[in-house]
Amino acid sequence: xxxxxxxxxxxxxxxxxxxxxxxxxxxxxxxxxxxxxxxxxxxxxxxxxxxxxxxxxxxxxxxxxxxxxxxxxxxxxxxxxxxxxxxxxxxxxxxxxxxxxxxxxxxxxxxxxxxxxxxxxxxxxxxxxxxxxxxxxxxxxxxxxxxxxxxxxxxxxxxxxxxxxxxxxxxxxxxxxxxxxxxxxxxxxxxxxxxxxxxxxxxxxxxxxxxxxxxxxxxxxxxxxxxxxxxxxxxxxxxxxxxxxxxxxxxxxxxxxxxxxxxxxxxxxxxxxxxxxxxxxxx
Numbered sequence: 534x535x536x537x538x539x540x541x542x543x544x545x546x547x548x549x550x551x552x553x554x555x556x557x558x559x560x561x562x563x564x565x566x567x568x569x570x571x572x573x574x575x576x577x578x579x580x581x582x583x584x585x586x587x588x589x590x591x592x593x594x595x596x597x598x599x600x601x602x603x604x605x606x607x608x609x610x611x612x613x614x615x616x617x618x619x620x621x622x623x624x625x626x627x628x629x630x631x632x633x634x635x636x637x638x639x640x641x642x643x644x645x646x647x648x649x650x651x652x653x654x655x656x657x658x659x660x661x662x663x664x665x666x667x668x669x670x671x672x673x674x675x676x677x678x679x680x681x682x683x684x685x686x687x688x689x690x691x692x693x694x695x696x697x698x699x700x701x702x703x704x705x706x707x708x709x710x711x712x713x714x715x716x717x718x719x720x721x722x723x724x725x726x727x728x729x730x731x732x733x734x735x736x737x738x739x740x741x742x743x744x745x746x747x748x749x750x751x752x753x754x755x756x757x758x759x760x761x762x763x764x765x766x767x768x769x770x771x772x773x774x775x776x777x778x779x780x781x782x783x784x785x786x787x788x789x790x791x792x793x794x795x796x797x798x799x800x801x802x803x804x805x806x807x808x809x810x811x812x813x814x815x816x
Contacts, residue, residue, distance in 0.1 A: 584618030592617040600660075605733050607663035608705070620656045624649035667705050668736060674706045675738050676771075679764030686757040691723060691746070709734060723750065738767050 588597070592614065600613040631645030681701055685694035692714065699710040709730050716726035724747050731740040742763050749759045 581615060584622060585612065585614045586618070587621055588612075588614035588617030588619075591621055602735065603660055603664050606735055607660060607667055608708070609660075609663070616656065616660070620653055623652040623656065627652045668734065670704050671706045671709065671734055672736050672738065674702060674704055675736070675742070676764045676767050678702060678706055678710075679742065679760050679767070683757045683761035683764065686755075686760065691750075691756065692717060723747075 592600075597613040597617065600616060604611050604613060604616060627648040628645050631640070631642070631648060634640045635642040635645055678698060681698045682694055685697040689697070695710050695714055699707050699714065702710075712733075713726045713730050716729060717723060721729070727743045727746060731743045734740075742760070745759050745763055746756060748754075749756050
């Protein structure tokens with residue numbers, strides 16, 4: 534094995550290897566000190582400016598707007614241009630790494646193309662996973678949040694009730710409540726702070742709750758019954774959705790039951806009868 538590797542190294546084009554190493558050195562030199570990858574990995578350099586420019590040039594307004602919404606929903610402090618540039622930079626880095634082994638004959642070049650494709654798709658898949666996890670966690674806690682907020686509103690105003698709920702509830706929704714309290718403390722009124730939370734999360738159930746709270750505050754209605762009624766509506770709707778899914782599951786299971794249970798059962802029961810009849814009439 535070592536002899537084979539030594540022969541391959543001798544056969545490798547020195548100019549190709551030198552050029553690849555020089556390209557990677559230039560990439561690291563340009564990268565500077567602020568390239569932040571998902572997961573907290575950092576590379577040296579001023580690559581954030583390069584990634585911003587790349588994202589602005591290669592991305593359109595629609596895609597950057599959608600990407601910005603996803604980054605907000607995933608609670609990532611990152612500009613959409615930066616993330617878009619990162620999606621284009623990772624495949625280039627992957628191809629650069631595979632150039633020398635491919636040209637020297639160690640591996641096929643299509644592995645580099647495959648790695649570039651995976652590196653291009655990986656940031657989007659990772660971001661969508663982060664969004665689904667956070668939105669799902671917040672959506673699951675909304676009924677409990679409504680009940681706790683309704684109980685906390687007895688004898689207290691909205692700000693004090695939100696503080697009590699934020700200390701009681703864990704998870705992403707508690708973090709959003711703390712952001713609302715911070716926005717109120719820094720000068721935003723209650724309606725503006727709640728609207729920011731609904732826009733960050735993008736969950737219809739939370740947006741409906743915010744609208745009802747604003748409507749109750751506008752007309753001077755008590756907030757406690759409004760919040761609890763909203764929680765009851767959410768729970769009733771989810772119960773209906775669960776029943777609907779259960780009903781559809783019964784229909785979906787009908788074909789596998791017929792194919793894998795009933796037909797083999799009929800074949801097992803009917804084959805001896807049919808065999809005896811054929812044997813009797815044949816003789």
